[in-house]
Amino acid sequence: MSVFSNSSLFPPPIPAKIQTCKTIKDLQQLHAQKIKTGRIRDPFAAAQILQFYALSDHPNLQSAHLVFTHMEEPNCYSYNTIIRAFSDSNQPLEAIIIYHQMLHDRFVKPNQYTFPSVLKACSREIRIEEGKQIHCQIIKHGLNLDDFVLSNLIRMYVICGVMDDAQRLFKGSVQSKNIFGGIDKSGEGIIVIWNVMIDGYIRIGEFESARKLFDEMPQRSVVSWNGMIAAYAQNGLFKEALEVFCEMQTSDLHPNYVTLVSVLPAISRLGALDLGEWVHKYVEKNMIKVDEVLGSALIDMYSKCGSIDKALQVFDCLPHRNVVTWNAIIGGLAMHGRADDALDHFFRMEQAGVAPSDVTFISVLSVCSHAGLVDEGRSHFKNMVRVNGLRPRVEHYGCMVDLFGRAGLLKEAEELVLNTPMKPDDVIWKALLSACRLHGDTEMGERVARRLMDLAPHDSGSYVLLSNLYASLGNWEDVAKVRLMMKEMDIRKDPGCSLIAIDGMIHEFLVQDESHPRAKEIHSMLEEMAVRLRSTGYMPDTTQVLLNIDEEEKESALYYHSEKIAIAFGLISTNPSATLQVVKNLRVCADCHSSIKLISKIYDRRIILRDRNRFHHFEKGSCSCMDYW
Ligand code: ZN
Ligand code: ZN
DSSP states (O other): OOTTOOGGGOOOOOOHHHHTOOSHHHHHHHHHHHHHHTGGGOHHHHHHHHHHHHHSSSOOHHHHHHHHHTOSSOOHHHHHHHHHHHHHSSOHHHHHHHHHHHHHOTTOOOOTTHHHHHHHHHHHHTOHHHHHHHHHHHHHTTOTTOHHHHHHHHHHHHHTTOHHHHHHHHHHHHHHHHHTTOOOTTOHHHHHHHHHHHHHHHHTTOHHHHHHHHHHOSSOOHHHHHHHHHHHHHTTOHHHHHHHHHHHHTSSOOOOHHHHHHHHHHHHHHTOHHHHHHHHHHHHHTTOOOOHHHHHHHHHHHHHTTOHHHHHHHHHHOSOOOHHHHHHHHHHHHHTTOHHHHHHHHHHHHHTTOOOOHHHHHHHHHHHHHHTOHHHHHHHHHHHHHTTOOOOOHHHHHHHHHHHHHTTOHHHHHHHHHTOSSOOOHHHHHHHHHHHHHTTOHHHHHHHHHHHHHHOTTOHHHHHHHHHHHHHTTOHHHHHHHHHHHHHTTOOOOOOEEEEEETTEEEEEETTOOOSTTHHHHHHHHHHHHHHHHHTTOOOOGGGOSOOOOHHHHHHHHHTOHHHHHHHHHHHHSOTTOOEEEEESSOOOHHHHHHHHHHHHHTTOOEEEEOSSOEEEEETTEETTTTOO
């Protein structure tokens, strides 16, 4: 921001010479000259020099402070300048100190521009006692009804965590506005006060109170909408974020850059491709600048919503790419199992002189693991340390264990786990246990499972993996033992949950879900699917069920896995050529995987399923993961 752009500070007229200063260096020369000629005593010149030092893009607060202390009679404007500069700096306490000097200066008194800065300094230092004193002085100066001062006062209480006082002030202001002259329709200030209060509730995690206030707002600004959307999106309330975003379309305000950057991660998480495409078109139509941040968010959205080719298009069109952008595309390609493309982009990233981060290496190593590139993975892991000087985190060791484990190098995998410099976490042990299941090694599997159960005794994941290991070998007796253990310790499986977006609406299904309004139709579709599957000679793979019950019951439990329900619903609610996009919270089970392959052939549909780890593109009876996931 330019020094002279803030008209609310009413700067004095600018002497011609200072106007020609473009840098601090120019100013220092002029400053030296003024000292020599004695013109520094000129209060106008001094105020201007102070302002330049204090509020330029690269402020020099030491010099500003020096000029200020040498002023004979600093006026209110100069006090405000220096207080404001310090409140924005890394020495906010200095702003409070100068404010106290100001109180003792009998020639000046603080005004509506002084208080917001000094309150900001109190918030940044969490100085609630000083803040309360300033509150009293605001009342003394009759500024407690000024919207600008009031919003900063409420913000100070909010940031210092004194929500009761913030609430009292807020309620008082709302009442006084209603009594005296009603709500000023053009009043930006009143909107800011509401925004600050809503932000306060969000900070302490009271989303319902925040939403209630948001819904009651007499008038909203783009900032109000953005705040609510970002709060939901950043706290895992993705559906709510999208609802508010869609509601915003019906208001007379338009989404801006911040809105889009806030909503895109929620769209990605829910796999709501239609909405994501709408956002992209909106960006193009309104010529919103696609920088690295927005570009990366768009790439991430397209790849998480299943359109990796669109993600590549966005990536190729970006004028500038930073490490986040490269990570977004490499991560996307990795999730889609496009190993060659991912490694090719990793190579291009290094060519472009962008240093890979530890996030990059997680994608690169997981690509090698999924593609069975053992030697390549090994060498990337070495380079990460030797060439890039990065310290591998537990996630990287997890990828390496996965790499060795999938390739059947179980001994090497176990050795790596036992020799990791940090304490191996449950993810690493689970990777090893999965490998034991994949290669049918019960002996190591039991050993690993015991470690896992010590580490996280209440995590259902390890019990399920061990039980599946026994089940895949037909050892129902031990399956039953694991089940009993889970029951005794009151451990339940995470409920499976799948989402499907139809016409911009997100539909959510749980295992054996019958709560949907079209549950009856979905149910008959599921039955039809079962019949048609069986007519192709398909036999359900019941080894994945955690129950040793009779075969028929097991089979029906499989038919009701949430991804199948979502697909059944997708088949009856879209036109025959539409691609179905399903997002599942857990890893897809082997039975669902093989039946969805067949469903894609029987119904001639493309089905894209994102499970916890990766994407599966089902088409004409086969899957992009080549059955290796
Ligand atoms: Zn399943
Ligand atoms: Zn697959």
